[in-house]
Amino acid sequence: MKIVLTPDWFLGPDVSIEIFSFLVLLAFFIYSIRSYKINKNKNALYLGIGFLIIALAEISTILTKFVLYYDTTFVQVVGQMVVTNHVVRSVDIFYNIGFFMYKLLTLVGLYIIYRIPLKRSAKRDVILGACFVLLSGFSSYLIFQIFHLTSIVLLGLIIYNYSEIYKKNKSKNTCILITAFLILLLSHSIMLLHSRFLYVFAQFSQLISYLILLVLIIKITRTSNDKKKK
Amino acid sequence: MIKKRNKTEIIFDMLKIIQEKGKIKPTHLMYKANLSHVQMKVYLEEMIKNKLIEKRIDKGKSLIFIAKKGNEFCEKFAQVKEFEETFGL
Numbered sequence: 001m002k003i004v005l006t007p008d009w010f011l012g013p014d015v016s017i018e019i020f021s022f023l024v025l026l027a028f029f030i031y032s033i034r035s036y037k038i039n040k041n042k043n044a045l046y047l048g049i050g051f052l053i054i055a056l057a058e059i060s061t062i063l064t065k066f067v068l069y070y071d072t073t074f075v076q077v078v079g080q081m082v083v084t085n086h087v088v089r090s091v092d093i094f095y096n097i098g099f100f101m102y103k104l105l106t107l108v109g110l111y112i113i114y115r116i117p118l119k120r121s122a123k124r125d126v127i128l129g130a131c132f133v134l135l136s137g138f139s140s141y142l143i144f145q146i147f148h149l150t151s152i153v154l155l156g157l158i159i160y161n162y163s164e165i166y167k168k169n170k171s172k173n174t175c176i177l178i179t180a181f182l183i184l185l186l187s188h189s190i191m192l193l194h195s196r197f198l199y200v201f202a203q204f205s206q207l208i209s210y211l212i213l214l215v216l217i218i219k220i221t222r223t224s225n226d227k228k229k230k
Numbered sequence: 231m232i233k234k235r236n237k238t239e240i241i242f243d244m245l246k247i248i249q250e251k252g253k254i255k256p257t258h259l260m261y262k263a264n265l266s267h268v269q270m271k272v273y274l275e276e277m278i279k280n281k282l283i284e285k286r287i288d289k290g291k292s293l294i295f296i297a298k299k300g301n302e303f304c305e306k307f308a309q310v311k312e313f314e315e316t317f318g319l
Contacts, residue, residue: 035310035319039238043319117318165318173316220312 007196017207018062024210025055027217043116050112057105064098096141103147104137110154117161148192155185176216183209240265240273241282242307248283248296249304256292 032048111133140147166174187205260270282300
């Protein structure tokens with residue numbers, strides 16, 4: 001049974017893309033925590049938590065795909081019907097939990113990032129939003145489109161927030177950030193079409209998005225050093 | 231409305247002023263950093279304690295110099311500010 005949309009020739013490279021995404025997210029988490037430690041800005045801490053949760057989501061999908069891609073070899077080596085069936089069932093449960101965690105954690109992380117730039121609102125609103133996100137996460141277990149749709153909505157709202165910030169600060173970095181999130185939104189939109197061929201495009205869009213985020217973090221470090229030299 | 235500076239931002243502003251000048255008299259620093267005498271005294275003590283700056287006597291006058299740790303702090307804080315500006319934090 002084919003569980004993922006990944007074409008056979010793309011098994012492996014897709015995990016590499018996810019490992020790369022995880023590392024970029026981890027870099028943003030470290031930067032956010034560093035920012036919080038120096039400036040005691042709580043929003044930086046929340047941003048870091050948001051990035052960490054999405055990074056954990058990536059780890060979840062990486063581990064699941066590793067098991068998924070390599071379980072066939074294991075079954076062939078064992079070669080006994082009863083044992084094989086048992087193994088497949090365990091793997092079944094494992095990947096179901098793995099992909100479910102990926103979806104849930106991604107949505108929670110995106111929701112946290114979306115909430116940060118907003119002015120403090122009533123706790124009830126936060127709880128209501130969180131409930132919808134959790135509900136979407138759980139429903140995604142049955143209907144995968146719900147996950148991508150919710151991600152698209154959250155990414156759209158994040159882009160809107162950052163475009164409002166860009167209007168105020170006119171920072172090139174914020175513009176780069178918006179571009180990265182836009183491409184990530186595009187990636188989720190492609191995923192929504194549920195096509196094996198388009199899945200590769202979606203994965204490449206994700207790669208481009210995280211490459212842009214990597215450029216952004218390098219730029220932040222370099223710009224600061226240049227400013228100092230000037 | 232101009233946002234009130236927090237403690238770290240004041241220290242960063244002071245370090246930037248010392249960095250630009252190379253060395254500075256405490257009174258000049260007080261005016262340039264827009265601080266009261268009491269505030270200045272407290273911040274200077276803390277910065278000396280944390281080895282961010284050095285106070286030396288040159289020709290009978292007290293002068294403030296930035297230390298290596300102070301330069302490193304400036305660099306780190308500039309990056310943090312850039313990061314916060316990007317995300318509108």
